[in-house]
Amino acid sequence: MKIDLNTLLRPHILALKPYSSARDEYTGKEGIFLDANENPFGSITAENFNRYPDPYQQALKERISEIKGVSTDQLFLGNGSDEAIDLLFRAFCRPGVDQAILLPPTYGMYEVSAGINDVETVKVPLTPDFQLDTRAILKAITTTCKLLFICSPNNPSGNNMRREDMLFLINNFPGIVVVDEAYIDFSGELSFTIELPNHPNLLVIQTFSKAWGLASLRLGMAFASPEIIRILNKIKPPYNISGLTQQKVLEALGDLSQMRVMTKDILRERSYLEKELAEVSLVEKIYPSDANFLLIKVKEAKKTYDNLVDEKIIVRDRSKVLLCDECLRITVGTREENENLLKALKKSAE
Template sequence: MIRTDLNAAPMYVAPSKQGIDLKLDANEWPVEDEFNRYPEPQPRALIEELSQVYEVDTKQLLLSRGSDEAIDLIIRSVLQPGNGALVQCSPAFEMYRHYATLHGAKTINCPLKRSDDFAIDIPAIVMATRQNDASIVFLCSPNNPSGTTISEDQIGRLLDALAPEVLVVLDEAYVEFSVLPSLAKQATQTPNLIVLRTLSKAYGLAGLRLGVAIGAETTINTIAAALPPYPIPSPVVDAAMQALSTPNLIELRVQQVRRAREQLKRALPQLSYVLKVWPSDANFLLLEVSDADRLVKQARASGVSLRRVTEYANLNNAVRISVGTQQQNDRLLKLLIDLQSTLPGQRAMAGNH
């Protein structure tokens, strides 16, 4: 799957420290203190810890600066600059297109099926991949911004239908909030499947910028070649190790988010200007409203930021709202109720509910 021109190019490999007790190869400050040395390219302790969290081998995962960087690494190591193509399924996370554009690659859009709870359209993806000679298909489950999921069966059927040299990237940034299991283990057995995980969402560590790509060892080595030499700063590793040692961290947070999400999901359809609330397995909800611009502007005027979702052929006037704490949700709901007097009501469009 790697770009043919990269196969021939010599890649930078950071020098190993093994067996060395006088290190004079990296132009570092020579007096030992906390930060005088470059960090390990892939910090071993954190890799070991995360390999247990995701139940994969240490050689089957790669750490990046957020999964954002993993998306970029995959695009740069697989797509030929200037004429590569990837397929995404709108409404989709914006970074797939962003990094493809920066790389001079094309983004082909295969919309999710609105009438089927935003399921993927397998025949359309297969055809778009063939027709455009696309080498990567980006999927996201639970999907940002819709919150909807893709079943293991659907991913399996897509993999069966695609040529084996097409890489499927399954972005599982929000999977901890879902009832569906992660496909991380399956990715380690499937050379053309990479699963992306992150510590930014359920772990609550967005500020650390830690993402994880999981796949078969050969696939992981392919994308590792595009990493900068020392991407993960030492204090980030220490902070992550500390957070990961907190007992029940994820279980409690996931429970809290699910409870708050269900509360919002019950309350939001009562608002006069809300047309539809999509089912969500993530820590946000996607709504369609009578006037998304106005809603976002009015909320902002009260100090509350909501995300206006770009217009897609299969989604109009949509707003994405992150689930907050109980207190934050109470403030949000009070504001949204007050805004009923300033936004057009949609009772007349009942057919849309």
């Protein structure tokens, strides 16, 4: 859907003059830097961290753009995906006035960020098979709905949403459609980043925390039109990604083979775990997964969860979440971890 961002933005954001850092005024790499009030003598660590990092992460963005097939001006990097989510609420939703549509069960930070920013959420449940209820979503749209969040593969159910349903909503929602692809590397689906040229109201979120194994470095990606990316850059903190994170992620992106091997191993273990869980008597249902976890329905989820904790095996109890009665969410582990889980579940079933 074609949109006028000026009509969606909060008026004061439109008029906001962003903070200008020292690195905005001079972007060169050589010189005597006496502009940012840094410590000129270095750091107390073996490596020097006394200089501020690149506020726009250009070197890292250039490498990511090569891998993802998008231009650098379509890419925003945040302190985890959660930063991009929060900035979207700050940019587009007027506190106490505007709304965002959520599709439970889904990732909990959408609602938390909405609450922090005093934005009302309109909840349209997924269907019993965890798919989009497009008719109900369209019916829920009001003149103050600015954001629609679609998680695919979905958390906690693990499944891909039907692509045709997602495209239908992108074409018909009069605001920003956020497609959260945190688990896309475990999915057989193509990323929605290929749809960016055709849909100026689309924003795609991905992360380095899952398949890349870099959760501790806290780096998330948002892909959108250059116009939307400029808005996010306008309101982000000046140095939101540390120099250490930029350095380490750039090193990790030098060789993609290890990530591909790990992803293949996780998919293999997912298949193994799914097969073996089907033989455990207290497991009543295993939901199809396109992610690195499985949602399972068990007899007495709380009791089963507590029994696993007693064995020092920690999963997520999702039994109180909409459409997830008596369900546990289990991350795919190593073969040894999965075998210990299965042993503990069989013990709990006795």
